[in-house]
Amino acid sequence: MDYDCIVIGGGHAGIEASLAVSRLGLQTLLITQNPDRIGTLSCNPAIGGLSKGNIVREIDALGGEMAHLIDQTMIQYRILNRSRGPAVQAPRAQADKHSYQGAARKIIEEERNLTVMMDTVTELIIDKSSIAGVVTVRKHKISAKTVILAAGTFMEGKIFIGEYDAPHGRLGEEAALGLGIFLRNNNFPVGRLKTGTPARIDGDSIDYSGMEKQDGEEFAPFSFDFNSVLEKKSGLEKNSENFSDLVSVPCWICYTTAETHRIIRENIDRSPLYGGKIKGTGARYCPSIEDKVMRFPDRDRHHVFIEPEGLYTKEKYLNGLSSSLPEDVQHRFIHSIPGLQNAKIVRPAYAVEYDYIDPLDLFPSLESKRLAGFFVAGQTNGSSGYEEAAAQGIMAGINAAAKIRGEKALVLGRNEAYIGVLIDDLTTLGTTEPYRMFTSRAEHRLVLRHDTADTRLTPYGREVGLIDDERWGRFQEKLRTLDTIKELLSQRGDLNASCGGSLDGFPAEWTERVLLDQKYAGYIEKENRIIARNAKMERVKLDPGLNYGEIKGLSAEAKEKFTKVRPQTVGQAARIPGIRQGDIALLMVLAQKNRNVPD
Numbered sequence: 276m277d278y279d280c281i282v283i284g285g286g287h288a289g290i291e292a293s294l295a296v297s298r299l300g301l302q303t304l305l306i307t308q309n310p311d312r313i314g315t316l317s318c319n320p321a322i323g324g325l326s327k328g329n330i331v332r333e334i335d336a337l338g339g340e341m342a343h344l345i346d347q348t349m350i351q352y353r354i355l356n357r358s359r360g361p362a363v364q365a366p367r368a369q370a371d372k373h374s375y376q377g378a379a380r381k382i383i384e385e386e387r388n389l390t391v392m393m394d395t396v397t398e399l400i401i402d403k404s405s406i407a408g409v410v411t412v413r414k415h416k417i418s419a420k421t422v423i424l425a426a427g428t429f430m431e432g433k434i435f436i437g438e439y440d441a442p443h444g445r446l447g448e449e450a451a452l453g454l455g456i457f458l459r460n461n462n463f464p465v466g467r468l469k470t471g472t473p474a475r476i477d478g479d480s481i482d483y484s485g486m487e488k489q490d491g492e493e494f495a496p497f498s499f500d501f502n503s504v505l506e507k508k509s510g511l512e513k514n515s516e517n518f519s520d521l522v523s524v525p526c527w528i529c530y531t532t533a534e535t536h537r538i539i540r541e542n543i544d545r546s547p548l549y550g551g552k553i554k555g556t557g558a559r560y561c562p563s564i565e566d567k568v569m570r571f572p573d574r575d576r577h578h579v580f581i582e583p584e585g586l587y588t589k590e591k592y593l594n595g596l597s598s599s600l601p602e603d604v605q606h607r608f609i610h611s612i613p614g615l616q617n618a619k620i621v622r623p624a625y626a627v628e629y630d631y632i633d634p635l636d637l638f639p640s641l642e643s644k645r646l647a648g649f650f651v652a653g654q655t656n657g658s659s660g661y662e663e664a665a666a667q668g669i670m671a672g673i674n675a676a677a678k679i680r681g682e683k684a685l686v687l688g689r690n691e692a693y694i695g696v697l698i699d700d701l702t703t704l705g706t707t708e709p710y711r712m713f714t715s716r717a718e719h720r721l722v723l724r725h726d727t728a729d730t731r732l733t734p735y736g737r738e739v740g741l742i743d744d745e746r747w748g749r750f751q752e753k754l755r756t757l758d759t760i761k762e763l764l765s766q767r768g769d770l771n772a773s774c775g776g777s778l779d780g781f782p783a784e785w786t787e788r789v790l791l792d793q794k795y796a797g798y799i800e801k802e803n804r805i806i807a808r809n810a811k812m813e814r815v816k817l818d819p820g821l822n823y824g825e826i827k828g829l830s831a832e833a834k835e836k837f838t839k840v841r842p843q844t845v846g847q848a849a850r851i852p853g854i855r856q857g858d859i860a861l862l863m864v865l866a867q868k869n870r871n872v873p874d
């Protein structure tokens with residue numbers, strides 16, 4: 276067996292990676308532990324949210340699949356932060372969990388150059404300093420020019436529920452054992468991270484009468500190529516040919532009580548996190564309920580969002596109650612929440628600890644610095660979240676294909692996409708806790724609105740070959756239509772209307788977009804001037820073989836950090852924390868000497 280590319284893991288990163296490489300005409304093998312679990316939403320049954328919704332639309336603009344999957348399977352849709360500025364608004368949708376998986380598997384199976392194989396990779400085959408293939412637990416040796424590792428929470432995964440612990444990647448699913456040890460033995464910088472998930476309860480055992488109801492809004496697609504989505508409907512019964520006919524399923528809000536907090540505090544010594552059993556670092560911004568209670572003792576209650584897991588199950592997800600406390604404690608604290616007094620737990624909350632690779636070991640193309648042709652994407656890079664994983668997946672796929680063809684890697688700028696911010700943060704700053712995207716991480720968020728993702732990125736998708744002629748034609752038509760809308764609004768004297776300037780016969784989102792561009796034109800222009808100023812440093816290339824230890828005048832800290840990160844441009848070097856202006860000035864002089872500075 277010989278492939279252009281092997282993708283390890285059929286999670287959100289693996290789906291986008293394997294589709295991107297195979298759609299670029301290369302023979303691709305997706306090895307995953309269980310094909311039935313392709314595209315599983317391990318944690319909350321929702322896609323999008325603040326900055327994450329922008330990422331989904333960016334993946335779509337590049338020619339990826341995540342937006343199509345959620346468009347086919349959403350059961351509630353909302354724009355978050357509607358009352359705030361457009362730069363921080365984003366779409367979020369609840370998914371029908373099982374249909375999402377089904378749609379993901381279907382699209383993978385339909386891809387001509389993509390083969391799926393059920394197995395577990397335990398070793399990499401290395402030829403000098405290049406990847407040559409993989410070895411699986413069933414002793415298959417498969418060769419490939421490139422390999423993309425997208426193992427999620429499964430590499431040496433271990434779950435914890437109170438005193439119970441066992442090797443699993445998700446509850447009920449085997450951990451992928453062997454590969455993490457192999458990577459450690461071969462000097463890859465492997466660490467441990469931890470994440471957690473709340474209990475799922477039987478919806479019939481909930482008393483909704485005292486809870487706040489949260490209805491969805493009118494459905495709208497994430498995908499810019501929305502018409503082709505309608506043509507490809509996955510067969511979800513509730514879906515019709517028209518988004519506005521879909522039935523929206525509500526979420527519910529309830530609150531923890533002083534009694535909930537007392538039960539948690541009294542049993543904190545039974546928590547594997549507080550008892551020291553869990554060594555991996557968890558995300559500060561996504562704390563378990565025991566973390567919230569212990570870290571914020573003055574808070575007398577915390578939100579709990581009750582989210583539907585789908586249309587064909589009564590199970591509900593308790594967003595906000597992630598925990599690793601023993602099951603008897605989970606029962607007691609859940610029952611202390613008004614409305615959940617009689618809740619029946621279908622699946623307990625648990626924490627999972629897993630191996631990740633320090634992303635500082637990767638180039639911004641997501642290729643390993645120590646092993647040519649080996650790419651890493653998703654949670655294995657220290658990120659957290661479906662959208663972050665999928666974004667890295669598509670970029671790793673595009674760049675693995677570029678590597679095989681001897682083409683230049685695609686690296687998106689921080690001013691071009693949240694995906695650029697995500698990968699730049701991971702590969703320049705590294706991470707010691709699960710990294711999640713926030714709007715505040717993007718310094719140019721005004722130019723990264725979700726509704727502009729297609730103009731920002733579809734030309735790149737076209738350039739690399741993921742946008743076909745038909746879609747490119749539709750995109751060109753849209754650009755012409757935006758100009759027409761602007762012209763018509765201007766003629767009507769409505770171009771400076773703050774909002775709501777609808778035009779018959781044109782999509783409301785497009786009109787809204789023209790108005791927003793006009794409203795923020797001054798700010799956007801200012802932002803673009805800053806971007807242009809910074810762009811010069813981004814274009815100054817640094818020699819990858821530079822021996823920083825020998826550069827006279829560089830501070831000791833800069834020598835150490837530059838040697839570790841091996842920045843590709845002066846711009847990237849300047850973003851490394853703790854680097855002084857003087858060190859950057861010295862790099863500029865060096866680059867000028869080596870004629871690496873563009874005019």
Ligand SMILES: Cc1cc2nc3c(=O)[nH]c(=O)nc-3n(C[C@H](O)[C@H](O)[C@H](O)COP(=O)(O)OP(=O)(O)OC[C@H]3O[C@@H](n4cnc5c(N)ncnc54)[C@H](O)[C@@H]3O)c2cc1C
Pocket residue numbers: 283284285286287288289306307308309312313315316317318319394395396397425426427428429430444445451454470471472561625626627652653654655658659660661664665711
């Ligand atoms: C308990 C839990 C809690 C979570 N909590 C949150 C949260 O609060 N917020 C949030 O944003 N995200 C959360 N997540 C994370 C979210 O599920 C992930 O970010 C996302 O699924 C990562 O996608 P991925 O593609 O990197 O990996 P995954 O979706 O984990 O998929 C990895 C796939 O690779 C396969 N695989 C792994 N190793 C091998 C191997 N060696 N050979 C073959 N196949 C292999 C696995 O079987 C799996 O199918 C949580 C996940 C879990 C499990």
